[in-house]
Amino acid sequence: MKKRTLGNSDLEVSALGLGCMGLSFGYGPAADTKDAIKLLHAAVEKGVTFFDTAEAYGPFANEELLGEALAPYRDQIVIATKFGFKDGDSSKGVDSRPERIRQVAEESLKRLKTDHIDLFYQHRVDPNVPMEDVAGTVKELIQEGKVKHFGMSEAGVLSIRKAHAVQPVAALQSEYSLWWRDPENEILPTLEELGIGFVPFSPLGKGFLTGAINENTTFDKTDFRNIVPRFSTEARLANQVMVDLLTRIAQEKQATPAQIALGWLLAQKPWIVPIPGTTKLHRLEENLEAVNIELSANDLKQIEEAASKIRIEGARYPEHLQKRVGN
Numbered sequence: 383m384k385k386r387t388l389g390n391s392d393l394e395v396s397a398l399g400l401g402c403m404g405l406s407f408g409y410g411p412a413a414d415t416k417d418a419i420k421l422l423h424a425a426v427e428k429g430v431t432f433f434d435t436a437e438a439y440g441p442f443a444n445e446e447l448l449g450e451a452l453a454p455y456r457d458q459i460v461i462a463t464k465f466g467f468k469d470g471d472s473s474k475g476v477d478s479r480p481e482r483i484r485q486v487a488e489e490s491l492k493r494l495k496t497d498h499i500d501l502f503y504q505h506r507v508d509p510n511v512p513m514e515d516v517a518g519t520v521k522e523l524i525q526e527g528k529v530k531h532f533g534m535s536e537a538g539v540l541s542i543r544k545a546h547a548v549q550p551v552a553a554l555q556s557e558y559s560l561w562w563r564d565p566e567n568e569i570l571p572t573l574e575e576l577g578i579g580f581v582p583f584s585p586l587g588k589g590f591l592t593g594a595i596n597e598n599t600t601f602d603k604t605d606f607r608n609i610v611p612r613f614s615t616e617a618r619l620a621n622q623v624m625v626d627l628l629t630r631i632a633q634e635k636q637a638t639p640a641q642i643a644l645g646w647l648l649a650q651k652p653w654i655v656p657i658p659g660t661t662k663l664h665r666l667e668e669n670l671e672a673v674n675i676e677l678s679a680n681d682l683k684q685i686e687e688a689a690s691k692i693r694i695e696g697a698r699y700p701e702h703l704q705k706r707v708g709n
């Protein structure tokens with residue numbers, strides 16, 4: 383497995399990480415624990431060293447799962463987790479008060495069965511807590527050895543600059559893919575200037591960019607995609623043209639649409655590390671193969687030209703969640 387370094391930090395990880403959320407949360411019922419552990423072990427065996435979780439995934443169940451599955455491999459891998467929601471419950475709103483950050487760190491360490499968190503992200507900016515206080519608290523946790531690196535998620539450039547001035551930020555984790563390219567405007571140039579790595583979440587467009595979802599797909603009633611405007615039946619129908627583009631490039635490259643979606647992200651910057659999620663072994667294998675996809679300047683130009691003519695329909699978040707991003 384190829385490796386990448388997140389920005390100017392010394393945090394080296396596999397070029398693709400594994401997004402673990404969907405094993406416990408967000409996309410219907412949690413996976414069977416035995417199957418989930420098998421998948422996590424397979425990921426380690428295939429060279430994945432970067433595992434993404436959060437106290438909010440479950441809440442708590444996903445960290446507990448990783449603790450159980452990854453404890454035997456702890457020294458070989460990097461675990462990233464996140465704080466920032468009230469009681470760890472993303473439906474209750476944000477909470478990054480210093481005392482809460484400390485509490486989450488202690489509890490996450492226990493659930494993850496470890497004595498250090500490699501990368502501790504603020505899940506969403508808390509408008510009620512000065513960024514200096516958040517970064518200052520993580521700085522103390524780093525001095526105490528409980529946390530190794532500081533990260534942020536879906537933060538705006540002003541917050542990133544404020545935080546970075548207090549405690550260098552190793553990575554920003556925000557949505558980025560061929561159907562959500564907003565980070566290219568302000569975020570990526572800022573990260574490049576400051577030497578911060580970028581971890582695109584939902585790099586497969588929550589599954590849509592793989593071609594496995596169409597207008598007839600139905601989701602479990604607990605699946606988050608039921609309330610995402612971009613996943614309305616009309617939007618899925620309209621956005622199929624992006625999947626068609628990926629399918630066309632995939633055929634040329636003897637690859638799959640998912641591999642092209644990931645290969646395109648990897649080709650944008652050498653300090654980008656996508657974290658696709660899956661609950662299925664064969665898809666894990668398929669996705670990891672994307673590190674071997676070579677997209678030439680000409681391929682990228684062709685994708686760019688075709689993609690620039692596509693207008694993606696539907697917001698990526700419902701309104702109440704949209705307010706939480708970019709702050």
Ligand SMILES: NC(=O)c1ccc[n+]([C@@H]2O[C@H](COP(=O)([O-])OP(=O)(O)OC[C@H]3O[C@@H](n4cnc5c(N)ncnc54)[C@H](OP(=O)(O)O)[C@@H]3O)[C@@H](O)[C@H]2O)c1
Pocket residue numbers: 400401402403404409434435505535536555556582583584585586587588589590592593594640657658659660661662665666668669
């Ligand atoms: N910081 C944040 O706020 C935030 C927000 C969202 C996600 N995340 C992180 O980012 C990770 C990845 O994002 P994500 O899970 O939202 O979206 P994603 O990785 O873009 O897509 C995951 C979905 O795609 C399906 N899938 C994966 N590989 C596939 C393939 N090769 N062919 C067909 N379908 C495939 C999965 O279904 P199966 O399980 O059935 O394969 C799953 O439903 C999460 O696990 C989480 O760790 C962070």
